[in-house]
Amino acid sequence: MSVRQSLLAILNQGPCYGYQLRAEFDRRTGSTWPLNVGQIYNTLDRLERDGLVQKADIDADGQNYVEITDAGRTEVAEWLGSPVVRTMATRDELAIKLAIAVTLPGVDIAQVIQVQRTATMRTLQELTRTKNATADPESAEQLAWLLVVDSLIFAAEAEARWLDHSEHRLARARAAGLAKPLPLNTAVPKRGRPAKTVQASA
Amino acid sequence: MTGSDLLLQLDGVSMQYGRGETAITALAGVDLSVRRGELVAVMGASGSGKSTLLTLAGGLTPPTAGEVVVEGHWLSQLSARELATLRRRSLGFVFQDFNLIPSLTALENVSLPLELDGWTSKKAHRPALDALNIVELGDRAQHFPSDLSGGQQQRVAIARAVVGGRSLILADEPTGALDSTTGELVLRRLRSRVDAGAGGILVTHDARHAAWADRIVFLRDGRIVDESQASAVSSLLSGLPA
Incomplete structure (x- = not known):
C-alpha cells in the first residue's frame, strides 16, 4: 500500500x-x-x-x-x-470469473465477455470524457491528475484488449473441440472430514 | 432534437455477398443512426462487418436489403449522379493510410473535393484553408504530404473530410498507422469537429480511441450485439483540478 x-x-x-x-x-x-x-x-x-x-x-x-x-x-x-509489485494476474476477479464460466455447461461465454466489454468500454468512455477537459496540463496538480487518469485509461484499455484476445482464443478452442464444460469429477480422492455414515442396525 | 439533426440512418440494412449456398452475410438487419454532434464508434472482430457498414453508410455500395438515409435523402431513390453529388457535398472519408495525393500540397488536397464539385481553385482555397486551420495546420498549407508527419497527414485528411461544410465524417481505422500520442491528437481534432456540429462514424479496433465516441456499437457476425453509451458526468473521477 x-x-x-x-x-x-x-x-x-x-x-x-x-x-x-x-x-x-x-x-x-x-x-x-x-x-x-x-x-x-x-x-x-x-x-x-x-x-x-x-x-x-x-x-x-x-x-x-x-x-x-x-x-x-x-x-x-x-x-x-524499487518497483511496485502487482498482485498476481491469476487472482484477478475477472480472469477467475471467465476461467470458471468457460468450464460450466449452458453458459454463453461470448455473452459473458460482451457484457464485460460493454462495461469496460463505458468506463473507458467516461474516463476519456473526463480527460478530454484538457489537452495539456497547466499546473503540477493537473499533471498529477492526468497521470492518474492516463493510468486508469490504459488499464481499462488493457482489459478490453484482453477480452478481445479471450474471445479469439475461445473461438479457436471451440473450433478445436476444446471449449467443453467440465463435469464434476467424482473420482477426486476425498479429503478432510469424512461424512458421517449411518450404521445399519443389526 | 429535431429531424434535421439526423445525419445518417441505417434502417434494417443487410449486405450479402454471393448467392445460394456460398453466400456470405456481411451485415444482417442493422439499425443505426448518427445525429449532429454525435460520434459513434463501431467495434468488432475482423470480419464482423465494420468496414461493410462504413461502405454502405457512405453510399459506395447499395445494401442488399434495408435503407440508407443521409441528411434526409434515401440513397436508393437517388440517381448515380445525385448520389455522387451527395457524397461530395455531405460525406467525408478518412482512411487508415490517409489517401492524400502526393503531388498536391496540403491545401490542394483539401480543396480537391470542392474543385471536383465545380468550384474554382481560387474559391475553393478559402474554405480549404479554414478546414486546415481547424486541424491546426494552416501554417502547413503549402507543404506536400511527404513533408508532413503521419499525424499531420491524417489531420489533413480530416480537413479534407469536413471541407465546405460536409457534415458526416466516416473514418475507417484513422489512427491505425499512428503512434499512441499522435493518434490521440487526431482523435481530439475529430472530436472537436463533431462537437462543432458534424457527425461521425469511427470504425476502430482500438478501445482507447473508440472511447472518444459518444456511443460505441459492437458488431458480431454482421449484427449489432450491444451498445455502450457514456454518461455525461463521470462517476469514477472528479474533474480536472484548478
Missing part, C-alpha cells in the same frame, strides 16, 4: 500536520484517491511506531507537526528506487 510511503515522501519535504498532509496528498494525486483524515492519523501512528516519523512542534494554532526521521528518509529512497 503506497499511502504510507506517499505520506512519508511528502514529509520528506518538511514537517506537516494531519490536515495539511491530507491536502498535500490530494493535490499531488489530483484528488483521484481521496483519503479521510482518520486514515492519515492512523498511518502517522504506525509510521511513528516504526520509527519513521516523530512528533515535532505544536504551532500557535495548536497544530501538531510531525517530521520524518533518518530511517524514514531511507524508506522513501528505497520506495522510489
